[in-house]
Amino acid sequence: MKLLLTSGGVTNASIRDALVDLLGKPVERSRALAVPTAQWGHPMCGPVGARDFLLDRTPPTMTGLGWASVGMLELTALASIDPGRWVPWVTEADVLLVDGGEATYLAHWVRESGLEALLPELTDTVWVGVSAGSMVLTPRIGELFVEWRPEDGDATLGVVDFSIFPHVGLFPDNTMEAATQWAAGLGNPAYALDEESAVLVDGDRVEVVSEGEWRHFA
Numbered sequence: 001m002k003l004l005l006t007s008g009g010v011t012n013a014s015i016r017d018a019l020v021d022l023l024g025k026p027v028e029r030s031r032a033l034a035v036p037t038a039q040w041g042h043p044m045c046g047p048v049g050a051r052d053f054l055l056d057r058t059p060p061t062m063t064g065l066g067w068a069s070v071g072m073l074e075l076t077a078l079a080s081i082d083p084g085r086w087v088p089w090v091t092e093a094d095v096l097l098v099d100g101g102e103a104t105y106l107a108h109w110v111r112e113s114g115l116e117a118l119l120p121e122l123t124d125t126v127w128v129g130v131s132a133g134s135m136v137l138t139p140r141i142g143e144l145f146v147e148w149r150p151e152d153g154d155a156t157l158g159v160v161d162f163s164i165f166p167h168v169g170l171f172p173d174n175t176m177e178a179a180t181q182w183a184a185g186l187g188n189p190a191y192a193l194d195e196e197s198a199v200l201v202d203g204d205r206v207e208v209v210s211e212g213e214w215r216h217f218a
Contacts, residue, residue, distance in 0.1 A: 001119055002126045002202045003159075004209075005134035007166035008195030009061030015198050016065070018209045022126045022202060023094055030094040032067040037075040038098070038132040041105020041148040053099045062097045062130060070097075075106075078113035090118060093125065100131030100166075103141045105148040107156040110136065116157065131166045134199075138163045142182050160201055163190040168213055170195055176215060183217035190217040 002022040010016050016027075023030050036053050039045040054072060056064030063070050071089065073096070078086050090096070098106075110116045127137070135141045137159040146154050163186050165179040179192035191199055196212025208214055 001122045001159075002124070003137065004126060004128045004198055004200055005137065005160075005164060006128065006130055006198040007134070007164075007168070007193040008170070009130045010065060010128070011059075011061055012196050012211045014209050014211050015196075018198065018200050019095075019126070019128065022200065024124075025094075027065050027067055029068055031092065032063065032070045032095045032097050033073040033089065033093045034063050034070055035073050035075060035096055035098045035133070036101075037109050038101030038103065038106035038136070040076070041102030041108075042100075042132070043147055045101045049101075050099070062099070062128065067095075075109040075113040075115060078115065083114060087118060090115070090125075091122065095126040095128055098127060098129045098133030098136070100129075100133050102146075102148045103132035103135040103138075103156050104146055104152065104154065106132055106136045108148075110157060119159070135164050135166065139188055140186060142186055144178075144182050160206075161188060162199075163188060164199070165190060165192040168192050168194040176213070179215065180217070186217075191215070192217070 004019055036050040039050045056062050136156050138156055139158040140154045141156055143154055165182055167174040183190040192215045194212040197210035197214040200207050200209050
């Protein structure tokens with residue numbers, strides 16, 4: 001699987017160029033599935049946020065980028081559906097657009113739905129995450145970001161070996177100083193990203209794509 005781990009989505013030309021590079025073809029010829037599941041696990045999110053993600057009107061940063069088609073994949077429903085129905089939906093998509101919310105809740109449903117077991121087969125699929133949709137692929141998110149079942153800890157899927165601190169400069173508490181303190185307690189590498197930054201992962205290739213502010217914590 002190829003990864004474009006963003007803080008705020010495809011917010012500038014550099015991130016869009018990186019997306020097209022990973023897809024290997026134009027956005028307009030690519031089929032997308034949108035995953036809003038993380039919204040349900042965060043106390044600040046809900047139906048309005050999920051609607052806005054799926055409509056993605058102004059400015060478009062995910063589902064509104066001009067895809068050939070966009071469908072919705074709700075992970076909480078998949079465990080009750082025969083895999084013979086939903087697995088082809090995923091394998092035939094070019095990109096998964098994974099929204100933000102609560103990353104440990106999202107990790108839970110990636111596992112429970114059966115999607116986690118399918119990920120190794122999706123070698124040509126691009127995963128584009130926003131916020132928690134990016135953080136879910138990291139080893140852990142840090143206690144600072146846990147809003148769901150805090151007794152279960154902050155571990156996520158560990159697809160990559162680094163953590164992500166999103167939304168630098170967007171919210172009052174999301175400062176680079178706060179990110180530095182957060183990273184010091186992780187025990188693994190990390191990136192702090194503003195809304196104009198993303199981390200691209202394609203095999204052994206890991207690089208930051210940015211028109212804004214970011215920092216790597218080794």
